[in-house]
Amino acid sequence: MGSMAQGLSSGEDVKGERDRQGYLVVDHLTKLYGKNRAADDVTFTVGKGEMVTLLGPSGCGKSTTLRCVAGLETLDAGQITIGGDLVSSASSHISIPPERRDIGMVFQSYAVWPHMTVWGNVAYPLQVHKVAKDEVDVRVRQMLSLVGLSEMVDRNVTKLSGGQQQRVVLARAMVHNPRMLLFDEPLSNLDARLRVSMRFEIRQLQQRVGVSALYVTHDQTEAMVLSDRVIVMNQGRIEQVGPPLEIYQKPVNSFVASFFGEVNFIEGVIGAFEGTPVSVPVEVKCQGRMHRLFATPQPGMKAGEKVYVSVRPQDIELASESAATAETPALKGTVSRIVHMGSHLEYFVDAGAVQLTCHCVREVEAKVGTTVNALLKADRCICLSR
Amino acid sequence: MALMGAVMSIAILGPLLIILLKSFEVQKGLFASVYSLQNYAQFASPRIVKGIVNSFVIAAGSAFLAGLFGVVLAWITARTDIPFRSVLQVLNIVPFFISPLVGGIAWSLLASPQTGMINMALMGWLGLETAPFNIYSITGIIWVVALFHTPFVYLFCIGPFRQMDPALEEAARVSGSNWISTTFRITLLLASPAIFSALILAFVLSIEDLGSILVLGYPYGIQSISTLIFEGIEQYPPNHSLGAALGILLMSITCFFIVVQRRIMASRSFATVTGRGYHPPRVNLGWGRYIALGINLAYLTLAVFLPIAALLIVSLSNAWFGHVDLGQLTTKYYTFIFSTSPLAVRGIQNSLILATSAATISIVIATVIAYAIHRTRSRMRAWLDLVTTIPIAVSGLVMAVGLLVALIRTPVYGTLWILLIGYVVRFFTYGQRSISGVILSLTADLEESSRVSGGNWFTTLRRILLPLVWPGVVGGWLLLFITFMREVSMSLLLSRGGTETLSVALYGMMNYSPIGAMAAFTMVQVALLFVAAFIFLRLTGSEGIRV
Numbered sequence: 050m051g052s053m054a055q056g057l058s059s060g061e062d063v064k065g066e067r068d069r070q071g072y073l074v075v076d077h078l079t080k081l082y083g084k085n086r087a088a089d090d091v092t093f094t095v096g097k098g099e100m101v102t103l104l105g106p107s108g109c110g111k112s113t114t115l116r117c118v119a120g121l122e123t124l125d126a127g128q129i130t131i132g133g134d135l136v137s138s139a140s141s142h143i144s145i146p147p148e149r150r151d152i153g154m155v156f157q158s159y160a161v162w163p164h165m166t167v168w169g170n171v172a173y174p175l176q177v178h179k180v181a182k183d184e185v186d187v188r189v190r191q192m193l194s195l196v197g198l199s200e201m202v203d204r205n206v207t208k209l210s211g212g213q214q215q216r217v218v219l220a221r222a223m224v225h226n227p228r229m230l231l232f233d234e235p236l237s238n239l240d241a242r243l244r245v246s247m248r249f250e251i252r253q254l255q256q257r258v259g260v261s262a263l264y265v266t267h268d269q270t271e272a273m274v275l276s277d278r279v280i281v282m283n284q285g286r287i288e289q290v291g292p293p294l295e296i297y298q299k300p301v302n303s304f305v306a307s308f309f310g311e312v313n314f315i316e317g318v319i320g321a322f323e324g325t326p327v328s329v330p331v332e333v334k335c336q337g338r339m340h341r342l343f344a345t346p347q348p349g350m351k352a353g354e355k356v357y358v359s360v361r362p363q364d365i366e367l368a369s370e371s372a373a374t375a376e377t378p379a380l381k382g383t384v385s386r387i388v389h390m391g392s393h394l395e396y397f398v399d400a401g402a403v404q405l406t407c408h409c410v411r412e413v414e415a416k417v418g419t420t421v422n423a424l425l426k427a428d429r430c431i432c433l434s435r
Numbered sequence: 436m437a438l439m440g441a442v443m444s445i446a447i448l449g450p451l452l453i454i455l456l457k458s459f460e461v462q463k464g465l466f467a468s469v470y471s472l473q474n475y476a477q478f479a480s481p482r483i484v485k486g487i488v489n490s491f492v493i494a495a496g497s498a499f500l501a502g503l504f505g506v507v508l509a510w511i512t513a514r515t516d517i518p519f520r521s522v523l524q525v526l527n528i529v530p531f532f533i534s535p536l537v538g539g540i541a542w543s544l545l546a547s548p549q550t551g552m553i554n555m556a557l558m559g560w561l562g563l564e565t566a567p568f569n570i571y572s573i574t575g576i577i578w579v580v581a582l583f584h585t586p587f588v589y590l591f592c593i594g595p596f597r598q599m600d601p602a603l604e605e606a607a608r609v610s611g612s613n614w615i616s617t618t619f620r621i622t623l624l625l626a627s628p629a630i631f632s633a634l635i636l637a638f639v640l641s642i643e644d645l646g647s648i649l650v651l652g653y654p655y656g657i658q659s660i661s662t663l664i665f666e667g668i669e670q671y672p673p674n675h676s677l678g679a680a681l682g683i684l685l686m687s688i689t690c691f692f693i694v695v696q697r698r699i700m701a702s703r704s705f706a707t708v709t710g711r712g713y714h715p716p717r718v719n720l721g722w723g724r725y726i727a728l729g730i731n732l733a734y735l736t737l738a739v740f741l742p743i744a745a746l747l748i749v750s751l752s753n754a755w756f757g758h759v760d761l762g763q764l765t766t767k768y769y770t771f772i773f774s775t776s777p778l779a780v781r782g783i784q785n786s787l788i789l790a791t792s793a794a795t796i797s798i799v800i801a802t803v804i805a806y807a808i809h810r811t812r813s814r815m816r817a818w819l820d821l822v823t824t825i826p827i828a829v830s831g832l833v834m835a836v837g838l839l840v841a842l843i844r845t846p847v848y849g850t851l852w853i854l855l856i857g858y859v860v861r862f863f864t865y866g867q868r869s870i871s872g873v874i875l876s877l878t879a880d881l882e883e884s885s886r887v888s889g890g891n892w893f894t895t896l897r898r899i900l901l902p903l904v905w906p907g908v909v910g911g912w913l914l915l916f917i918t919f920m921r922e923v924s925m926s927l928l929l930s931r932g933g934t935e936t937l938s939v940a941l942y943g944m945m946n947y948s949p950i951g952a953m954a955a956f957t958m959v960q961v962a963l964l965f966v967a968a969f970i971f972l973r974l975t976g977s978e979g980i981r982v
């Protein structure tokens with residue numbers, strides 16, 4: 050049972066340290082469907098008590114990776130360990146079946162068992178683990194009150210709302226204190242409002258219980274709210290791993306930048322520089338003239354390299370044509386459209402070959418058709434290779 | 436699982452191989468035989484040519500008529516504001532539970548040129564000299580077969596009609612087309628793959644049918660491929676080789692059409708007709724709804740009420756000359772059946788034993804094979820999927836000939852076992868389709884949730900999958916039970932003295948007992964079937980029938 054795996058005695062420092070770093074270790078996992086590399090050489094870890102999100106567009110292999118961890122798929126290469134136990138290994142043909150991995154999983158379609166009551170659904174994991182009858186009842190009721198369903202114990206699950214069903218599934222996944230929780234887009238069937246509140250609930254529950262979790266989603270805000278670390282995947286491969294804010298602020302390539310929030314890309318070529326400066330000059334051709342911007346380079350970038358300068362819409366400042374902008378590099382353009390979004394305003398600036406989207410909290414003095422300067426501060430611009 | 440797959444493959448393919456061999460075999464003397472095309476050469480004889488032509492005419496005519504009835508009924512009950520819709524939707528299925536043999540017998544009471552009730556009544560009222568209808572003709576057979584195959588077409592089409600995406604029709608209405616042209620140019624066109632496959636199904640069902648033609652045609656010199664096969668097997672000495680050759684012919688025809696049907700179902704996209712629980716708007720017929728009601732009631736009268744009334748009247752009349760004589764009512768024929776006639780009692784007993792055991796065995800096999808196909812990564816999946824459609828394409832009559840030839844020298848021959856094997860091999864695939872339908876509607880994550888919760892494979896099967904599939908199992912069992920109770924073709928070929936089933940006993944009584952006894956016995960069969968059908972419809976609704 051999970052409670053045993055969770056209990057750390059003081060003499061097990063080594064194990065404790067190892068768990069902190071990598072309770073779940075996915076090591077060079079590859080999964081093929083025919084010739085399609087659904088997961089391609091995927092390596093990452095999830096620490097003890099940590100919640101890690103797999104984020105990526107549809108079909109990028111998130112579910113495949115998660116299902117390999119759950120033991121629902123066999124690997125074509127690589128290995129997986131959970132809490133120090135080798136559970137899957139392609140080379141030595143090990144594949145511990147899902148029921149012996151001591152995990153809990155929440156699926157996208159709620160997958161509540163329609164022929165059982167709420168109680169029956171939540172009790173099932175305990176029953177199959179041969180927990181004593183009266184203890185089952187106590188723990189089921191405890192778990193149901195934790196997810197706010199105490200009133201619904203004897204209800205027919207199919208009569209519950211989507212949100213309530215999802216809570217049942219959550220309770221079912223956690224009731225036997227598994228050592229690892231797996232989520233496969235659990236909120237995508239809920240309406241937007243419920244989705245937002247359930248995010249926090251899941252996060253709270255996970256932190257309260259202190260269980261390690263791997264969470265699949267294609268929703269960037271969900272990943273930001275929920276996770277200690279985010280793994281961005283694309284076409285079966287990992288693009289970047291890190292805390293959500295770091296990924297947002299320092300994406301390593303244009304895919305991550307554009308998938309993780311809105312972004313403007315400006316094509317350019319790195320100019321000459323010396324040493325390893327914080328910012329490097331980037332030559333950008335715009336409306337027939339060359340402009341020089343400054344942006345943070347990726348390690349190892351050299352002069353002459355073709356890059357995108359990436360900048361978030363809210364990091365662009367708009368100034369009227371006359372205002373002095375001596376230090377800050379800027380691109381000149383015409384305001385083509387203004388949209389009030391309620392919380393902010395979106396300005397679309399047409400600078401010839403470059404189209405910029407800028408978010409401003411307050412209205413600036415620029416009407417549609419007027420010329421503005423879009424200020425691009427060096428510390429907000431990043432070079433990403435093209 | 437693999438073992439069961441292998442056994443079923445042999446049981447299905449074995450008889451077909453043997454029948455193929457047999458069709459080339461020509462007896463030379465008592466113990467010697469040679470292989471030649473001589474059996475097939477007999478196809479040129481006028482008698483057989485006539486039979487083949489008859490088969491095609493009857494099948495095509497009845498498929499056309501059944502198609503017309505079925506599509507009209509499906510449309511008016513699914514898409515118009517006809518009164519009593521939900522009752523009619525169930526009643527329209529009822530003829531499905533009456534076997535073609537029973538239908539043939541009932542209609543011979545209604546429209547035989549000598550004593551048919553309708554004929555007598557019309558001659559009386561209109562002062563006609565001769566009977567207006569003769570049911571003992573190609574037209575008569577087409578009529579009866581069409582009436583009783585209508586539910587197949589109906590069931591095939593009502594789903595697509597019900598589930599059609601309303602937006603497709605609304606688009607047509609918005610662009611200015613009225614409901615009549617929308618119905619013809621959008622609704623029917625979209626449903627045309629379903630309609631077309633239903634027509635093919637009706638064609639195949641009637642070309643392999645033996646029941647109605649055996650009552651209405653065979654005694655009056657009208658032969659078809661199926662009666663020729665029956666005659667080849669039943670005559671003395673039997674001519675198994677000719678039967679086999681005709682069987683191969685019949686099989687080629689039915690296989691060809693079933694393959695065509697599968698192609699249509701697979702190629703023409705049904706994407707326009709989704710299962711997303713739409714409720715397309717119903718056409719408002721105004722006073723026309725009573726015409727629609729009239730049409731539907733007319734069908735039910737012809738296919739259910741009149742035949743059953745005729746059977747009831749004749750079974751209660753002391754002697755039957757085409758007139759109801761209230762002073763002469765009697766229950767003596769019912770007494771006769773249950774006390775004096777060993778054949779009738781044996782028929783009931785045998786059918787109950789066979790239907791119960793064959794339905795149970797079939798459903799177990801069906802469940803295992805459906806599970807293997809949909810829920811395992813067994814390498815046999817594609818093979819199983821193919822093999823299990825063979826019995827549908829091959830027809831019961833041909834499978835019966837194959838089993839007979841294969842098992843005639845074994846102790847199984849002449850016992851209930853050969854019927855049991857035949858029933859299971861031919862029909863388990865219907866049970867499998869009913870269970871597959873349920874399994875396919877269950878997403879795999881219901882079982883995966885159980886696995887990750889700690890339930891092993893067997894626990895998952897026992898506590899999650901089986902309870903969820905159970906309605907399909909029960910529905911499938913009942914449907915098989917009903918099918919076996921009304922089975923005609925295989926039973927007639929595989930039964931011998933002592934192993935008569937309901938249908939075989941009925942056929943025997945038709946030839947050797949008073950007409951009242953035959954009618955009474957038919958009523959008993961109808962009553963048994965209706966009880967089973969009532970339970971079935973109660974449990975699953977009409978959607979439970981997979982044709």
Ligand SMILES: Nc1ncnc2c1ncn2[C@@H]1O[C@H](COP(=O)(O)OP(=O)(O)OP(=O)(O)O)[C@@H](O)[C@H]1O
Binds near residue numbers: 111267
């Ligand atoms: N059972 C399967 N058989 C064949 N191919 C599969 C199977 N499951 C997934 N794939 C393929 O593997 C790739 C990755 O699929 P996966 O389900 O992991 O994507 P995903 O990231 O979860 O996407 P989504 O957000 O749409 O759920 C896709 O190209 C998919 O088509």
Ligand SMILES: [Mg+2]
Binds near residue numbers: 111
């Ligand atoms: Mg997925």
